Amino acid sequence: MNERMIRIRGARSNNLRSVDLDVPRGALTVFAGVSGSGKSSLVFDTIAAEAGAQVNETYPPFLRNRLPKWTRPEADELSGLSPVVVIDQRRLGGNARSTVGTVTDAWTYLRLLYSRIGTPHLGESNRFSFNDPAGMCPACSGLGEAVAIDTGRFLDPDRSLRQNAILLPGFAEGGYWNAKYTDIGTFDPDKPLREWTEDERTALLFGGAHADRLPVPPPADYESLVSWFERIYLRTGDNISDQKQKAIDRFTRSGTCAECGGDRLNAEARAVTVHGRTIAELALMEIAELAVLVETIEDPSVAPVAAALAERLHALDAIGLGYLHLGRGTTTLSGGESQRIKTVKHLGSSLIEMLYIFDEPTVGLHPHDVDAMTGLLGRLRDKGNTVLVVEHDPAVMAAADRIVEIGPGAGAAGGRVVFEGTYGELREADTPTAQALARRAPATTAPRRGRDTLTVKGADRNNLRDVTVDLPTGVLTVLTGVAGSGKSSLAAELVDQHGAIVVDQRPVGAGRRSTPITYTGIAAPIRKLFAKASGLPAKYFSANSEGGCPDCKGLGTVYTDLAFMDGQETVCETCGGRRFTEETLRHRVDGLTVADVDDLTITDALQRLAEPAIRRGLRDLDRVGLGYLRLGQPLSTLSGGECQRVKIARELRDADEPSLYVLDEPTTGLHLRDVDTLVDVLDRLVEAGHTVVVIEHHLDVIRRADWVVDLGPGAGRHGGRVLYEGPVAGLRGTATAAALGRP
Ligand code: ADP
Ligand code: ADP
Ligand code: ZN
Numbered sequence: 001m002n003e004r005m006i007r008i009r010g011a012r013s014n015n016l017r018s019v020d021l022d023v024p025r026g027a028l029t030v031f032a033g034v035s036g037s038g039k040s041s042l043v044f045d046t047i048a049a050e051a052g053a054q055v056n057e058t059y060p061p062f063l064r065n066r067l068p069k070w071t072r073p074e075a076d077e078l079s080g081l082s083p084v085v086v087i088d089q090r091r092l093g094g095n096a097r098s099t100v101g102t103v104t105d106a107w108t109y110l111r112l113l114y115s116r117i118g119t120p121h122l123g124e125s126n127r128f129s130f131n132d133p134a135g136m137c138p139a140c141s142g143l144g145e146a147v148a149i150d151t152g153r154f155l156d157p158d159r160s161l162r163q164n165a166i167l168l169p170g171f172a173e174g175g176y177w178n179a180k181y182t183d184i185g186t187f188d189p190d191k192p193l194r195e196w197t198e199d200e201r202t203a204l205l206f207g208g209a210h211a212d213r214l215p216v217p218p219p220a221d222y223e224s225l226v227s228w229f230e231r232i233y234l235r236t237g238d239n240i241s242d243q244k245q246k247a248i249d250r251f252t253r254s255g256t257c258a259e260c261g262g263d264r265l266n267a268e269a270r271a272v273t274v275h276g277r278t279i280a281e282l283a284l285m286e287i288a289e290l291a292v293l294v295e296t297i298e299d300p301s302v303a304p305v306a307a308a309l310a311e312r313l314h315a316l317d318a319i320g321l322g323y324l325h326l327g328r329g330t331t332t333l334s335g336g337e338s339q340r341i342k343t344v345k346h347l348g349s350s351l352i353e354m355l356y357i358f359d360e361p362t363v364g365l366h367p368h369d370v371d372a373m374t375g376l377l378g379r380l381r382d383k384g385n386t387v388l389v390v391e392h393d394p395a396v397m398a399a400a401d402r403i404v405e406i407g408p409g410a411g412a413a414g415g416r417v418v419f420e421g422t423y424g425e426l427r428e429a430d431t432p433t434a435q436a437l438a439r440r441a442p443a444t445t446a447p448r449r450g451r452d453t454l455t456v457k458g459a460d461r462n463n464l465r466d467v468t469v470d471l472p473t474g475v476l477t478v479l480t481g482v483a484g485s486g487k488s489s490l491a492a493e494l495v496d497q498h499g500a501i502v503v504d505q506r507p508v509g510a511g512r513r514s515t516p517i518t519y520t521g522i523a524a525p526i527r528k529l530f531a532k533a534s535g536l537p538a539k540y541f542s543a544n545s546e547g548g549c550p551d552c553k554g555l556g557t558v559y560t561d562l563a564f565m566d567g568q569e570t571v572c573e574t575c576g577g578r579r580f581t582e583e584t585l586r587h588r589v590d591g592l593t594v595a596d597v598d599d600l601t602i603t604d605a606l607q608r609l610a611e612p613a614i615r616r617g618l619r620d621l622d623r624v625g626l627g628y629l630r631l632g633q634p635l636s637t638l639s640g641g642e643c644q645r646v647k648i649a650r651e652l653r654d655a656d657e658p659s660l661y662v663l664d665e666p667t668t669g670l671h672l673r674d675v676d677t678l679v680d681v682l683d684r685l686v687e688a689g690h691t692v693v694v695i696e697h698h699l700d701v702i703r704r705a706d707w708v709v710d711l712g713p714g715a716g717r718h719g720g721r722v723l724y725e726g727p728v729a730g731l732r733g734t735a736t737a738a739a740l741g742r743p
C-alpha cells in the first residue's frame with residue numbers, strides 16, 4: 001500500500017457509483033464537476049466523514065459526545081487519512097462577543113502588548129479583554145451595543161385609548177391590558193393622545209413624578225408602559241419565543257453603547273496608551289495600516305509578541321482582508337470573508353500532515369483576489385498538509401497539482417470519476433468541465449436598453465463615498481468590484497431607497513420535513529394520480545395520514561431517547577424508511593410506488609409524471625438547474641446557493657408586477673456549464689419586465705450583463721467609488737476590465 005496516497009475503494013455515499021480513487025497526500029487537489037455530480041458526496045460525506053469518525057474514535061466516549069458527529073460513509077476501503085479540518089462558508093459564529101480580532105487571536109497579542117508596555121501600566125492582559133469582567137464596559141457588558149426602548153413606537157397619537165392608541169402587543173381592543181389603562185380614571189379614554197398634556201403622556205409612558213402631579217394620580221401599584229415592557233419583554237429568561245423577539249425588535253432599537261462609545265472596554269482600559277494610542281483606537285484601524293504601525297514598536301521586551309502580531313496582520317492583508325478592522329463583529333462578515341479568516345487561522349497553526357478540505361474558497365472573491373487565495377492554499381500544502389478543494393473556478397484548477405472531475409452528469413447520471421490529471425491534461429480532455437472551459441460565453445454585443453432609471457442618491461453606507469448612480473430598469477445590471485469595495489453596501493442602499501425583492505442564500509424558510517414535493521405543492525396531485533390508478537381515496541397515499549407506516553407515523557425514522565447521551569434517530573424497522581404501509585406500496589403508477597416517486601429526481605419526474613399540475617410545479621426548479629434534486633430530499637440539506645435558486649424558481653412563477661430583484665452571487669456552487677443556464681433564467685425575469693441587479697464576480701455573468709457598475713478601486717477606505725457605469729463593452733482600466741482581458 002502506498003502511504004503517500006489517500007486510498008478510496010468502493011465509495012457509495014449518495015449517488016457515488018462505487019468510486020475507486022487514489023488522492024496524493026501533501027498535494028493540492030481540486031474536485032470539479034457539474035452541480036449534483038457527487039463532489040460533496042466524495043469529499044465531505046466520504047473522505048472528511050471517515051477521517052472525522054476515525055479521529056473521534058480515539059477519544060473517550062464522554063468527549064466523543066462533544067465532538068462533531070460524523071456519519072460513517074459507505075465504502076469498502078478508506079485509508080491513508082489524517083485528522084481533518086473542514087473550512088466551509090458557514091459564517092463565523094453568531095456570537096456578539098467575537099470580533100475579527102478575537103477569532104484571529106490578533107486581539108490576544110494586542111492585549112499582551114498593552115499589558116506589558118502600556119501607560120499607565122495596568123498589569124494583567126485580561127484587563128484589556130471585553131469578554132472578561134476585568135476589562136469589559138460595565139454598561140454594555142462588553143458588547144459595545146445596548147438595547148434602548150423606542151417609546152416613539154409605543155403610541156399612535158391620533159387615536160384615543162379606547163381606539164387602541166397603545167400599539168404594544170396585548171393592547172388590542174377589548175384586551176386585558178388595554179382595559180387596565182382605559183379604566184384607571186387618570187386618563188381621558190376618549191381623547192386622542194395628541195391632545196393630552198405633556199405630563200399625561202409622560203405619566204403613561206414613564207410613570208414617576210409626572211404621574212403624581214396629575215389631577216387624578218394613578219394608584220400606588222400603577223405600572224408605566226415602559227416598566228410593563230421591561231418586565232414582560234426584557235427581563236425574561238434565555239428562551240425568547242419568535243413572537244416575543246419580534247415585539248422586542250419592533251419596540252426597541254439597539255444602538256452604540258453610550259458609556260464606551262462602542263469600544264466595549266471599561267474606562268480604565270480605554271485610557272491606556274502605547275505610542276500615544278489606545279487599544280480601542282487600534283481596534284478601529286484598518287488591518288493593513290495597523291500592520292505597518294505594529295512594525296514600528298521596537299521595545300525589546302515585547303519583540304516576539306509584536307512580531308507574531310505583525311505576521312498575523314500581514315497574512316490577513318495578503319488574503320485581501322486588509323480593509324477590515326479588528327473590532328469588526330464577526331456576525332457582520334460575509335461568508336467569503338469568514339472563510340478567508342478561518343484559512344488565515346489555520347495557516348498560523350503549527351500542526352502538519354493534516355487534511356484540509358475547502359468548500360468553494362473563491363466565493364465572494366473578485367478574480368483579482370483569487371490569486372491571493374490560491375497562494376494561501378499553496379502555502380498550506382507547502383507546510384506539509386494535504387489540501388482538497390471543491391471548486392468551479394478555473395484559476396484555482398490551474399493552480400492545483402491535480403484535478404479530479406466527478407460526473408459526467410448530476411444525480412444518477414453522475415457519481416463516477418471522469419477525469420484525473422493536471423489542468424493542462426484537463427484542457428485536452430472531453431469532459432463537461434473541459435468542454436465548458438473551452439467555450440466561455442461571449443460578451444453581450446447588443447445590450448438591452450433600460451426603460452427608465454432608478455437613482456440611488458448620496459449613498460454613504462459603510463465605505464461608500466457619497467455615491468449616486470442611475471440604474472436602468474428592465475435590464476440585467478451587474479455590480480462588480482474587488483471584495484470589500486462596497487458592492488453589498490450599494491445593493492443595501494438600493495434596497496432601502498427603492499424597496500426590492502431580495503433573493504438571498506438563507507435557508508428556504510420551510511419546516512424540517514419540507515421537500516421539493518411539499519414546497520412546490522405537488523403532494524396533492526401526486527396522491528390524486530395514485531387514487532385514480534387504484535380506486536382508493538387519496539388519503540391512503542399520504543404518509544402522514546392513512547397510508548403512513550403506523551410505527552414511525554410516516555416519518556421513516558424513529559427517535560430514541562437515551563438517558564445520558566444525545567437522543568438518536570434511526571431508520572424505522574417496520575417500513576425500512578419507506579414511510580408507507582405495505583398495502584399502500586402495492587399500488588403503482590407507471591410502475592412506480594408512491595415511495596419510488598420520492599426517489600425520482602425532478603428531471604426524471606418531469607419525464608415520467610405527465611400530470612400538468614405536477615409538471616407546472618416542478619418546471620421552474622428544473623429551469624434553475626436543480627433538476628438533480630430528489631423529490632423527497634429534505635430542503636434542509638440544500639446549500640446556500642441551492643436555496644437561492646429555489647427562491648429564484650419561486651419568483652419565476654409568482655412575480656406579476658414589474659419588480660426590482662436583488663441577488664448576491666447567484667452563481668455560488670454552480671459549475672461553469674450551469675452558469676449559462678442561470679443567466680438564461682435571469683434573462684427570463686428581465687424579459688418578463690423585471691429589473692434584475694446582481695452582485696457577481698463571475699466573468700461569464702459580467703460578460704452577459706446589459707449594464708455594469710464597477711466599484712473600487714480598492715477595498716474598504718480605498719474603495720467606495722464608482723469606477724465605471726455603462727454597458728460591459730465600454731469597461732476599461734479597472735481590475736474587473738483586466739480580469740475580462742481588457743487593457
Ligand atoms: P455536488 O457536490 O457535486 O454538487 P452532491 O455530492 O452534493 O453533488 O450530490 C450528489 C447527489 O447526491 C445529488 O443527486 C444530490 O441530490 C444527492 N444528495 C446529496 N446529499 C444528499 C442527502 N443528504 N440525501 C439524499 N441525497 C443527497
Ligand atoms: P463588497 O460587497 O464589495 O465585498 P461591502 O459592501 O460588503 O463590500 O463592504 C464595503 C466596506 O464596508 C468594507 O470595508 C466592509 O468591511 C465594510 N462593511 C460592510 N458591512 C459592514 C458592517 N456591517 N459594519 C461595518 N463595516 C461594514
Ligand atoms: Zn459599553
Ligand code: ZN
Nearest residue numbers: 549552572575
Ligand atoms: Zn415506519
